Amino acid sequence: xxxxxxxxxxxxxxxxxxxxxxxxxxxxxxxxxxxxxxxxxxxxxxxxxxxxxxxxxxxxxxxxxxxxxxxxxxxxxxxxxxxxxxxxxxxxxxxxxxxxxxxxxxxxxxxxxxxxxxxxxxxxxxxxxxxxxxxxxxxxxxxxxxxxxxxxxxxxxxxxxxxxxxxxxxxxxxxxxxxxxxxxxxxxxxxxxxxxxxxxxxxxxxxxxxxxxxxxxxxxxxxxxxxxxxxxxxxxxxxxxxxxxxxxxxxxxxxxxxxxxxxxxxxxxxxxxxxxxxxxxxxxxxxxxxxxxxxxxxxxxxxxxxxxxxxxxxxxxxxxxxxxxxxxxxxxxxxxxxxxxxxxxxxxxxxxxxxxxxxxxxxxxxxxxxxxxxxxxx
Numbered sequence: 001x002x003x004x005x006x007x008x009x010x011x012x013x014x015x016x017x018x019x020x021x022x023x024x025x026x027x028x029x030x031x032x033x034x035x036x037x038x039x040x041x042x043x044x045x046x047x048x049x050x051x052x053x054x055x056x057x058x059x060x061x062x063x064x065x066x067x068x069x070x071x072x073x074x075x076x077x078x079x080x081x082x083x084x085x086x087x088x089x090x091x092x093x094x095x096x097x098x099x100x101x102x103x104x105x106x107x108x109x110x111x112x113x114x115x116x117x118x119x120x121x122x123x124x125x126x127x128x129x130x131x132x133x134x135x136x137x138x139x140x141x142x143x144x145x146x147x148x149x150x151x152x153x154x155x156x157x158x159x160x161x162x163x164x165x166x167x168x169x170x171x172x173x174x175x176x177x178x179x180x181x182x183x184x185x186x187x188x189x190x191x192x193x194x195x196x197x198x199x200x201x202x203x204x205x206x207x208x209x210x211x212x213x214x215x216x217x218x219x220x221x222x223x224x225x226x227x228x229x230x231x232x233x234x235x236x237x238x239x240x241x242x243x244x245x246x247x248x249x250x251x252x253x254x255x256x257x258x259x260x261x262x263x264x265x266x267x268x269x270x271x272x273x274x275x276x277x278x279x280x281x282x283x284x285x286x287x288x289x290x291x292x293x294x295x296x297x298x299x300x301x302x303x304x305x306x307x308x309x310x311x312x313x314x315x316x317x318x319x320x321x322x323x324x325x326x327x328x329x330x331x332x333x334x335x336x337x338x339x340x341x342x343x344x345x346x347x348x349x350x351x352x353x354x355x356x357x358x359x360x361x362x363x364x365x366x367x368x369x370x371x372x373x374x375x376x377x378x
Contacts (some may be wrong), residue, residue: 006331010081012048013074020064035059051075057373091119094135098126101137101160103223105343110221111369112168128378135292156312158225165223166231166276169242172215172365181214181238189213190261191234193297197254203358206257215264216240220365224318227281232260233274240263245356251331253355255279255294262293303336316348319348 034053044050
């Protein structure tokens, strides 16, 4: 929050009226007679207990020589400064700063924050959420996310909300438990990745294999204006994959996980490294490398080789036959063919089914949010 410097004393128009009286050796009774008002009104005016109306400003200007605007300005500035010291006004200022940088209402609906109307309680929650001592969120302006880019197509993108989502992911990571990280096991998993996609119980089997390889996985729903599909980072010694389910489709799930595994094996070299991905907009060199890695373990080259002779005659039956022969989920085959322009984006989308119900409940943050917040203390 920006520091605002305030004058040491808030001097009201009554002090200026007093000076004018002393300069002329007048008493309050004299001014009351000159202005044609009661002594009580003059007394309230001098004690700043009565606002200066336009009519009173005109009378004072005739009595003392200044313009009516001079007296209006003195009174207005004095009362505005009084309002700045009003606890209610300060509350509004603080809440506005928090709401500017965090989607508080959406976070409350998700259970990330407790619902309350008390500003002090909100401040304590926000400080606890970010792990800060003072309610100063200006650090978010300086925070750089080099591994997350947005194109001009995403004009509503909000950097602050993306940072908030990432902080929530970091906070939740400590709750999930896995075996010690084993890069060799993760490499083996990547080699066999495409086979998981074709299994009827493939999602559950894959997540179990990730756990045994020491990779944490959980689902944290995206926030508005963030366009995040997934992320990868370290929680202590263990890599983490977070999936948002922004696109609730099985093909999106498989590609996002493959992409994040690519980041873990290729790019996460230091404990502070992280990647926050919008799969609709991958432009950096590292994102392209992770993309190629995902295509490799999803056997994209095999899919294209299989369908090359059939490019002009791709049908439902041929897609199913190809998926079965290559041991790849039909939704992935459809997505690849659409991506390369070999199949209309309107065709065979019925195979891109929802992934929500096949991810076990224990991986969903929002379904166990109270337990997670209590366990990791945020």
